[in-house]
Amino acid sequence: MDNDIYGxxxxVVYYSWFDTAVNGYLIEQGAxxxxHGxxxxxxxETQCNYFESLAFPDTIHAGLRVGHLGRSSVRYEVGLFSASGExxxxxGHFVHVYVDRQTRRPVPLPPALREALAALC
Incomplete structure (x- = not known):
């Protein structure tokens, strides 16, 4: 997404990057x-702390780790970095609760998902 009126x-785009980093990793891992899953x-839950502005056309990198791995929930922690910054x-972070697609009730993390997430702890 391009720059807003403030340059x-x-x-809100930062949250989209968080989501992309997490889902991209999980899809890549086959988890x-x-x-259809x-x-x-x-x-x-979400939160973000901003330290420097990011602007197009910078290339943005995301660092991802798992801060907490529960029975049916995960707290992801994400850092965003500009390729031109140090x-x-x-x-920030966000918390996913994993649920059954149909009932929307919490379920234990499937083994493949837990394994992919454990690698980021």
């Missing part, structure tokens, strides 16, 4: 089928 990427993650431009 930087709007704050998440966003179209029986289990999906619902975001129940420090974290933004850091």
């Amino acid at each position: 930087h990427v709007n704050n 998440l089928d966003i179209h 029986a289990v999906i993650g619902l975001v129940i 420090l974290t431009a933004a850091a």
Whole structure:
């Protein structure tokens, strides 16, 4: 997304980058089928701290780790970095609760998902 009227990427885009980093990793690991999987993650909490503005056309890199791995929930922690900067431009987290796609009730993390997430702890 291009820069907003203030000359930087709007704050809501950072949350989109968080989501892309997490889901991209899980899909890449074969741990998440966003179209047909029986289990999906619902975001129940988000937060972001902004330290520097990010602006198009910078290339943005995301660092990802798991801060907490529960029975049916995960706290993802994400750092965003500009390719032209030396420090974290933004850091935040979001929490997914994994639920049955049909009932939307929490379920234990499937083994493949737990294994992919454990690698980020």
